[in-house]
Amino acid sequence: MSERASGSSAQRERAPVQVYVPGDSAARSVGADLMAERLAAVAAAAGRPVQVVRTGSRGMLWLEPLIEVETSAGRVGYGPVAPEDVDGLVAAGLLDGAAHELGVGLVEELPWMRRQQRLTFARVGIVDPRSADDHLAHGGTAGLRAALELSPADVVEQVVESGLRGRGGAGFPTGVKWRTVLGAQADQKFVCCNADEGDSGTFADRMLMEGDPFILIEGMTIAAHAVGATEGYIYIRSEYPDAVATMTAAIETARERRWLGERILGSELTFELHVRVGAGAYICGEETSMLESLEGKRGTVRPKPPIPALAGLFGKPTVVNNVLSLASVPTILTGGAAAYAALGTGRSRGTSVFQLGGNVRRGGIVETAFGITLGELVESFGDGTASGRPVKAVQVGGPLGAYLPADRFDLPMDYEAFAEAGAMLGHGGVVVFDDTADMTAMARFAMEFCAEESCGKCTPCRVGAVRGVETIDRIRRGEDRAANFELLEDLCELMTDGSLCAMGGLTPMPVRSALRHFAKDFGVEAAG
Amino acid sequence: MTVEAGERAARAERVRAVASGLRDQRGALLPILHAVQAEFGHIDQADLPVLADVLNLSVAEVHGVVTFYSDFRNTSPGRVHLRICRAEACQAVGAEALAEHASAGLGVGFGETTADGAVTLDQVFCLGNCALGPTVQVGERLHGRVNPARLDAILAEAAR
Numbered sequence A: 001m002s003e004r005a006s007g008s009s010a011q012r013e014r015a016p017v018q019v020y021v022p023g024d025s026a027a028r029s030v031g032a033d034l035m036a037e038r039l040a041a042v043a044a045a046a047g048r049p050v051q052v053v054r055t056g057s058r059g060m061l062w063l064e065p066l067i068e069v070e071t072s073a074g075r076v077g078y079g080p081v082a083p084e085d086v087d088g089l090v091a092a093g094l095l096d097g098a099a100h101e102l103g104v105g106l107v108e109e110l111p112w113m114r115r116q117q118r119l120t121f122a123r124v125g126i127v128d129p130r131s132a133d134d135h136l137a138h139g140g141t142a143g144l145r146a147a148l149e150l151s152p153a154d155v156v157e158q159v160v161e162s163g164l165r166g167r168g169g170a171g172f173p174t175g176v177k178w179r180t181v182l183g184a185q186a187d188q189k190f191v192c193c194n195a196d197e198g199d200s201g202t203f204a205d206r207m208l209m210e211g212d213p214f215i216l217i218e219g220m221t222i223a224a225h226a227v228g229a230t231e232g233y234i235y236i237r238s239e240y241p242d243a244v245a246t247m248t249a250a251i252e253t254a255r256e257r258r259w260l261g262e263r264i265l266g267s268e269l270t271f272e273l274h275v276r277v278g279a280g281a282y283i284c285g286e287e288t289s290m291l292e293s294l295e296g297k298r299g300t301v302r303p304k305p306p307i308p309a310l311a312g313l314f315g316k317p318t319v320v321n322n323v324l325s326l327a328s329v330p331t332i333l334t335g336g337a338a339a340y341a342a343l344g345t346g347r348s349r350g351t352s353v354f355q356l357g358g359n360v361r362r363g364g365i366v367e368t369a370f371g372i373t374l375g376e377l378v379e380s381f382g383d384g385t386a387s388g389r390p391v392k393a394v395q396v397g398g399p400l401g402a403y404l405p406a407d408r409f410d411l412p413m414d415y416e417a418f419a420e421a422g423a424m425l426g427h428g429g430v431v432v433f434d435d436t437a438d439m440t441a442m443a444r445f446a447m448e449f450c451a452e453e454s455c456g457k458c459t460p461c462r463v464g465a466v467r468g469v470e471t472i473d474r475i476r477r478g479e480d481r482a483a484n485f486e487l488l489e490d491l492c493e494l495m496t497d498g499s500l501c502a503m504g505g506l507t508p509m510p511v512r513s514a515l516r517h518f519a520k521d522f523g524v525e526a527a528g
Numbered sequence B: 001m002t003v004e005a006g007e008r009a010a011r012a013e014r015v016r017a018v019a020s021g022l023r024d025q026r027g028a029l030l031p032i033l034h035a036v037q038a039e040f041g042h043i044d045q046a047d048l049p050v051l052a053d054v055l056n057l058s059v060a061e062v063h064g065v066v067t068f069y070s071d072f073r074n075t076s077p078g079r080v081h082l083r084i085c086r087a088e089a090c091q092a093v094g095a096e097a098l099a100e101h102a103s104a105g106l107g108v109g110f111g112e113t114t115a116d117g118a119v120t121l122d123q124v125f126c127l128g129n130c131a132l133g134p135t136v137q138v139g140e141r142l143h144g145r146v147n148p149a150r151l152d153a154i155l156a157e158a159a160r
Ligand SMILES: Cc1cc2nc3c(=O)[nH]c(=O)nc-3n(C[C@H](O)[C@H](O)[C@H](O)COP(=O)(O)O)c2cc1C
Pocket: A165, A166, A167, A168, A169, A170, A171, A172, A174, A194, A195, A196, A197, A198, A199, A282, A283, A284, A285, A286, A287, A288, A320, A321, A322, A323, A325, A326, A501, A502, A503
């Protein structure tokens, strides 16, 4: 036997080996549970006690299911590991961090991780999301403690100074919104977290809730202190049962720790938090529709004004923020507004959590300062398409976002730069398509999706989208093309100008961008 | 009382109990509808007056809410409830072909249940698994990187 092996026999008498396997639903979707079971069984049979901790995912989704083994040098990773790989891995010395063809080395040293700046996602993939002690051991509650030392107005000013803008899509300055709610006079105020995350290509809210639920609770509690709210709701889409379970359990634990409830952390603050589950309606991600749904009604969009900050849930002043906006706040309070604002570019400050999906070789979570280019995300992080074919298009910002060709890879991820390019960052989703994609089909789908998910309140959206599908169908069939292109353009204009909300108002963005950048697919030399 | 009438009365009583237990929550109707559907598999037309009564709403208001949300069904799904993601990121890796395979193999379209009551097929727009598509959900269980062969295996497994 080698010295190494005898070294490990000494180790054997000490604590069990710590092993980490993501319990994130993406990892579970490709077999993490079976693999974890197999690992425990094989280790036991080998006489090596292990303690398997189910963490969130690091967000290197192409490596899932990923195993990480605690060693004196740090966590050593192996992935993607199928259940049938486990025997061989354990025999090869996985529990001692030995080399193997599935080995990726020290996880924190991987270029993919090192090139990121993980602030909001700092603990995701590292901690046990069900453990309050783990949260504390990794700096949890420091942001809340710092906030409770400040007056509400000072907390608001910190958030204003940080430059944080809403991560849900519209990019409205979070601190400015909070200032409005703080200034409103009312017997009750609410904080509502928008966890409806309906955009295709986005999964950061889900991964944060499944991987570090306490940071969201902390962010919402800071918001409550800052604006004078006593009650909060997290509206999670029903498509995310694991996130619902993790958040619900974390709220229960937080109550026991007095991180929620009365006299939070011994202060004067009282804040009660509840999870509510959506029911399969994309439009309920629009904030006023979400509020209607929280009130137990149909999720139709309310006209603005009044803005929710003044008349929101049950007519009371209400903070509505995305998961990532709220989860960024504790970091701002601990690290300081100036440090956060020092990151980024132009009026896009701090870090953003980008999500790479679709036909991409290395999909997952990339948290970096704003200003990284689209090309760096798709090529350096994503490593091109999963199919190995050339990239044809990327859709940024969800189903209402633009389709961009590879020759726009120079675009910096920045709210204003994207707006100038006729595109939007939205919730930070980047969906990659290879050269087999038919952009007429994607344009049609944009209209189909709008027709399917319209709340029905206004005609340009409800009727325009249905007519849009029909019109694109005629174009695809080659019928009366000139007239139908004109009709499509008219419909797009009508929807853009005449819709009450961005569902109808922005559906023309993917349609027009597909036409503009991929005119050849539509059988025209150049359009619009 | 006939057996059917007895069953109806028992269901109404149970629905009333579920609703009464949750009614003090703010905006209680959605949590109540989820709870009723979790217990009975669907929201029955006959449940609506009971819910309206408990919540002091009109039947039309309750009906309006139930029909707005695609989660709420008026018939129970088959023994296996298969939802295939048809959103953009999954389309980029073959979701449309997967959906066609499922539909052809099961002999049903979206929103339909096979004649033997074994499988209900639905479409869904994004399951938050966009880097590991195509993605499907069977019951509450998520499956990633699903190709036609893997889908058949998942369905066979779920049917057991
Ligand atoms: C059709 C539509 C869908 C939306 N979906 C979401 C969503 O799923 N999550 C989200 O946070 N914001 C969504 N928004 C944006 C919200 O209306 C709102 O701007 C946001 O929740 C505010 O929070 P933030 O300032 O922190 O981004 C959506 C907007 C529209 C028009």
